[in-house]
Amino acid sequence: MPKFFLPFLTTLLVIFAFPLCSCSPSDLDAVVVIFRHGDRTPIRPYENDPYKNRSYWPVDWGMLTNVGKLRHYDLGQYFRQRYLDFLPTIYSEKDIYVRSTDVDRTLMSAEANLAGLYPPVNTDIWKTGLAWQPIPIHSIPEKLDAVLAAKKPCKKYDILLKKLFQNEYFRNVSHVNRDLYAYLTKYAGESIDNIRHLEYLYNTLTIETLNNYTLPNWTKTVFPSKMQKWAELSFATDTYTTELARLKTGPFFNELIKYFTNRTVTPKGARYHAPRFVINSAHDTTIANLLNSIGAFEYHCPPYTATIIFELHKPTDNTSYINIFYKNTSEAVPIKLRNCENNCDLKWFQNILSPISLNLDQWETECNSLILFDNPLNLYILLCALLGAMGGIIGLIFIVRKNAQKSNASMYTQLPDEEYA
Amino acid sequence: MLLLVLIVVFSLCNDLIQSERNPKQIHVLFRHGERSPTGTYPNDPHKGHKWEGGLGYLTNKGKSQMYSLGQNVRAHYENFLPRYYWPAEVNFTSSQWDRCLMSAELFGAGLFPPHDFQIWNSDVLWQPIPVHYLPRNLDNLVAMKTNCTKYDKQFIEVQNSAKVQQYNQDYADLYNYLSQHTGKIINNIEDVESLFNTLEIYQLNNLSTPYWVNDTLMNEMKIIAAQNLAIYSETEYMKKIKGGFFLKTILDLMETALNGTKDVPTINTYSGHDLTIVHVMRALNLIDTLKPNFGACLIFELYEDSTIKVFYWDKWNGKIIEQILPNCASPCTVSNFIEGYKAVLPVNWARECEL
Numbered sequence: 221m222p223k224f225f226l227p228f229l230t231t232l233l234v235i236f237a238f239p240l241c242s243c244s245p246s247d248l249d250a251v252v253v254i255f256r257h258g259d260r261t262p263i264r265p266y267e268n269d270p271y272k273n274r275s276y277w278p279v280d281w282g283m284l285t286n287v288g289k290l291r292h293y294d295l296g297q298y299f300r301q302r303y304l305d306f307l308p309t310i311y312s313e314k315d316i317y318v319r320s321t322d323v324d325r326t327l328m329s330a331e332a333n334l335a336g337l338y339p340p341v342n343t344d345i346w347k348t349g350l351a352w353q354p355i356p357i358h359s360i361p362e363k364l365d366a367v368l369a370a371k372k373p374c375k376k377y378d379i380l381l382k383k384l385f386q387n388e389y390f391r392n393v394s395h396v397n398r399d400l401y402a403y404l405t406k407y408a409g410e411s412i413d414n415i416r417h418l419e420y421l422y423n424t425l426t427i428e429t430l431n432n433y434t435l436p437n438w439t440k441t442v443f444p445s446k447m448q449k450w451a452e453l454s455f456a457t458d459t460y461t462t463e464l465a466r467l468k469t470g471p472f473f474n475e476l477i478k479y480f481t482n483r484t485v486t487p488k489g490a491r492y493h494a495p496r497f498v499i500n501s502a503h504d505t506t507i508a509n510l511l512n513s514i515g516a517f518e519y520h521c522p523p524y525t526a527t528i529i530f531e532l533h534k535p536t537d538n539t540s541y542i543n544i545f546y547k548n549t550s551e552a553v554p555i556k557l558r559n560c561e562n563n564c565d566l567k568w569f570q571n572i573l574s575p576i577s578l579n580l581d582q583w584e585t586e587c588n589s590l591i592l593f594d595n596p597l598n599l600y601i602l603l604c605a606l607l608g609a610m611g612g613i614i615g616l617i618f619i620v621r622k623n624a625q626k627s628n629a630s631m632y633t634q635l636p637d638e639e640y641a
Numbered sequence: 642m643l644l645l646v647l648i649v650v651f652s653l654c655n656d657l658i659q660s661e662r663n664p665k666q667i668h669v670l671f672r673h674g675e676r677s678p679t680g681t682y683p684n685d686p687h688k689g690h691k692w693e694g695g696l697g698y699l700t701n702k703g704k705s706q707m708y709s710l711g712q713n714v715r716a717h718y719e720n721f722l723p724r725y726y727w728p729a730e731v732n733f734t735s736s737q738w739d740r741c742l743m744s745a746e747l748f749g750a751g752l753f754p755p756h757d758f759q760i761w762n763s764d765v766l767w768q769p770i771p772v773h774y775l776p777r778n779l780d781n782l783v784a785m786k787t788n789c790t791k792y793d794k795q796f797i798e799v800q801n802s803a804k805v806q807q808y809n810q811d812y813a814d815l816y817n818y819l820s821q822h823t824g825k826i827i828n829n830i831e832d833v834e835s836l837f838n839t840l841e842i843y844q845l846n847n848l849s850t851p852y853w854v855n856d857t858l859m860n861e862m863k864i865i866a867a868q869n870l871a872i873y874s875e876t877e878y879m880k881k882i883k884g885g886f887f888l889k890t891i892l893d894l895m896e897t898a899l900n901g902t903k904d905v906p907t908i909n910t911y912s913g914h915d916l917t918i919v920h921v922m923r924a925l926n927l928i929d930t931l932k933p934n935f936g937a938c939l940i941f942e943l944y945e946d947s948t949i950k951v952f953y954w955d956k957w958n959g960k961i962i963e964q965i966l967p968n969c970a971s972p973c974t975v976s977n978f979i980e981g982y983k984a985v986l987p988v989n990w991a992r993e994c995e996l
Contacts, residue, residue, distance in 0.1 A: 313739060
């Protein structure tokens, strides 16, 4: 056999012996998606809103509209196509876990999405002529939810966020915007004095535009032009610093890593510990917060059904890598993290997340811990308090000792036998 | 003369309106639909049976039943229920178990099929309806499994009570018989109940039952299953902690609706278990023992004049029977209800659980 033929044969052998190489989608092992709900009505119209009468809207404030339902149904169909070979078409709780924040529009979005993902086929058909089947959606009340809704109260987070807006940059933002705020306050008829209020108004105006309502003339000079940049910045504020990100999205990422790791350690072909597909139904802030926490947030307002996709691949028992995508249009675009473009090692991803990832117990402890040393003023106050306390103690000891001497002295004046009287 | 006719006609109409008057608010508590077994036994011939949807999940029959229950409730309240689903008017609460969450979705699908402008997708004549629930350890209302120290202590006392010991004495032979045939030790009424549940599901799905099972045995086991469900609310205190909390919650909603202080949903539904229904009906002193069917349904109606009516549907397509509340003086108004059931209405649930 000629010598040059050998490498060729080897290559051929490799190709035929391992038809399921890492380039094939069949080593896909787990998928976690997180999306924003579909189209909704404004959460709250502004004071001078010409469309503040409920009759302008098909459903109550902040509720999912028919367009929103359909948009999620379509996204469900997109998932079905994307994961046709990965996710069985017959529903089983062993394959999929669906979680939502405990809000009507996200719960309904998840339901509409599942109608697109799991149209009943075969044994799932329970009623002829109805292309829907019930699938449980899990949630916990927002005030208890530190993972997805991230609305569970956290003292330390609130303090840190308040401080953020007092820093030089955000003070400057307020300064730069003082005319804009004054203008908006005047015409909206309610106080707009920070970028969060501004974003609320921006959001309402966006929805009204999407619904083909003519905006009042005063908006022409500011919407979207002048407002857009600040509305987008507002989405970055929740996780602006590592400390903020840690308390806002740390529990979610901790759970994500744990879930992927558990799947990775499961031997191939063995019974899986957890469903292979996890859906999270949430909000624009959730999307922005998660992206920003991993340094992948390009400033924008996450649109309806914006989706982050985490895909875990497991080519062999001991290797696993992940790909992350962001889908805010029809295409899912890969997210590049720091020095990894794609097929990033799971351990590497875990390392990237280690500064922010924390479990719920740690989260609870950190939320309730006092912040003392992060600012010179606090340190100064603490020092004064310590000095004061020390002075007090010294003073107290002095007084006690003096009194003790006094009482000792007086004891000697007592008659020796009176003690036993 | 004309005036007289007018008066007669008017009073007749008035009577008609009176007899067909609509409630102001309703509360619908139901047991989930038919499910697959959650347990089996060593000699079970159907151990390996492949159930649609997996173990403990609704069967397709169960799905249809819950959808039909929704349709039947809609038909019963045709003049009262709004044609369109508005989230502010309706609340769907469930126990955290998947079969209850799914039952709630199905019940909602039957109760509010989309019409006209609410049809969002002509391929799917269904609309999404949100279902809310509390985690098991916080759910006093539907799952009724929240930790309660004082209750747990009383429950242990009940398990050691003369009554339960008498049960065990009376059923000793039966326990033996069942243990022998199932290959599993059965030595209390709870074991009998679990076995009954599994065998009942086989019967409902036309799966053959072994030779040692017959109708007499099934009837006896059903009675014992009902006795087991009842011991969880044996004492007045236990009734207060379980079903009483449910009653207290719906009474608060009724009072709020009457006072008009806050907008509360007109239609309130609760997707629970057989035990949930037993807890509530025992708190009301409506039953001693009962083993509710799949899709059984208990409805509370509140009227503008503050009267309350209670109905029980024994299954998804069952007969609707009005229940006369023994402790509520006629006319059964909210205040008479509260007065009559004072003993089982918790004031501060958490505190009442402290030892």
